Amino acid sequence: MSTTARRAALARVRKNLASYTKPRWPKPGERPHATHELLSGAEFDGGSALQDLATYLAPMLDPAWKHKLPKRVMTLLKGLRSDPSLARMRMVEDAAQTVLDDTDAGRAPILAQTVPIVEDIVDRMLVYAAALGCQRAAMRCAVLCARHWRGRPTSFADPVTHGFMLSMLEYLHVADLHLPPVDVRGYIQESRHLQIWQADKDARRLVHLLSLVHEAIDASEPGASAPDDPEDLAAVAEDRAGIVRQAPPVTETRTDDGVLWFNEDGQTYTGADLPQAPGMVVVGNVSHVKKAGKGDNDPLKEAAAIIGARLPLVPPPADLAATRAELLADAPHAVQIVDRLLRPQASREFVGNPPVLIWGPPGGGKTRLARRYGEVMGLNPAVYSMAGASDALTLAGVARGWSTGGFCAPFRDLLRTMIANPLLVMDETDKIGTGRHNGNAADVLVNMLGVETAARYRDPYLQADVDLSRVQWILTANSLDTIPRPLLDRCLVLRLEEPGPEHLRQLATSILAEVRADRGLDELWAPPFDGVEWSALEANWSKGGSLRALRRLVETVLDARDAGPRQ
Secondary structure, three states: OOHHHHHHHHHHHHHOOHHHHOOOOOOOOOOOOOHHHHHOOOOOHHHOHHHHHHHHHHHHOOOOOOOOOOHHHHHHHHHHHHOOOHHHHHHHHHHHHHHHHHHHHOOOOOOHHHHHHHHHHHHHHHHHHHHOOOHHHHHHHHHHHHHHHHOOOOOOOOHHHHHHHHHHHHHHHHHOOOOOOOOHHHOOOOOHHHHHHOOHHHHHHHHHHHHHHHHHHHHHOOOOOOOOOOOHHHHHHHHHOHHHHHOOOOOOOOOOOOOOEEOOOOOEEOHHHOOOOOEEEOEOOOOOOOOOOOOOOOHHHHOOOOEOOEEEOOOOOOOHHHHHHHHHHHOOOOHHHHHHHHHHHHHOOOOOOOOEEEEOOOOOOHHHHHHHHHHHOOOOOEEEEOOOOOOOHHHHOEOOOOOOOEOOHHHHHHHHHOOOOOEEEEEOHHHOOOOOEOEOHHHHHHHHHOHHHHHOEEEOOOOEEEOOOOOEEEEEEOOOOOOOHHHHHOOEEEEOOOOOHHHHHHHHHHHHHHHHHHOOOOOOOOOOOOHHHHHHHHHHOOOOOOHHHHHHHHHHHHHHHHHOOOO
């Protein structure tokens, strides 16, 4: 592309920048996005793959529809509308593909104007299945994105072409996730825009490295004039590909001899001088903060360990499948929630989720699940009981000058853990007091969970801004009725049902290990349950229910062992 054409394309992108950086929703009153638009990252109707499916099928199943589809395809589409599932999507896809194969072979051709509709049905089923986590469908969608991308003019820089590139990488992440697809009942709608933008860093690295390599190749070809200084290769590449300047740092730890690494400035280095792992400064300039008087508490001294320091951001575990297995061993009834928490981590450099609110019946294991998630992910979780909290001081902190002066809760955990993304579990959030004499804890949470306010939270004790934007939050509740609407709006709300009797053995085994640790016993003194003990547990927990009740049963069994031999 010539310099003039490149500048014109760049101007078009800048003029329409919102189309690249914001979600593309279907227009009100119109049909949902076309399949190729969904593949490029456009949003599903209503933000839900299942709602989009219903809207997509409606005209096809209308008796007045002008196109005639094969009878078997129509029958399967009706079944999919009444009972959507991954299995039915696959059946529709296979039936539609068979129709296309038969048409190509001349065995049972359909009308020419019907062929594009059947082709679209095949692709659409893949898009919906990929949204539910099907790895096979995600891989097929990645191929479709690549085909659409290659089929567009190279000079195009429109949002759809850009979306195909990012979406292809995002689908590849899903295909490589090694997590099972979700059941339709456990489907949680997510923004497609946010999903594909998680692959943005990979796309930038790809463009960055390829541009440098191609520049070096072009400069070494016969007749090409190479720069006087070899180090200027990076500068030339940067001038010719402006996006290079925005490439994120490479964070791998490979140290093979002879491997050159590139940072965001186009500079090279070797394995002996690796880039920093993900991290951030949470407390910057404090020069404006007054020093404490003699005999007063000194927040600057207390916070010295993290002021101006770059705290690490904990990366996801290398083996997410093993992490999932470990969490489900403790909470086998929480499959949908565990998968929702883990899926986004596959394409992230550090652990990150929006604030999460887990609600459900008492004793369902909400707090236990949140705590174990933090432990397994390496987030050093802290659990705060909010039941009956009558003021905001525990969370918000107390201004200096008071004898009880202290930092806000997230800041204390930044100091405790020395990481930038610790997990704070707010337990029993629905039972926060309603008084506002010293502020209200729910109001404080609204500020701490807001994107803008969290990044510049003014700690009353330090009297300086603290960046809480990477702090992880999980709230628990038994009901949503008493939780303020602004707080709900800031959270991803997930319901955890009570465990059933089918989960007994996994849960009881996990609880036995906890009780064993609490009592300081090893496995020789507290071996696994035998057949008689399992029968007793199953008889007394036959309908499932509260984990607290199950723990009491486990402790009763252990106490019975200590009481002497069974008769």
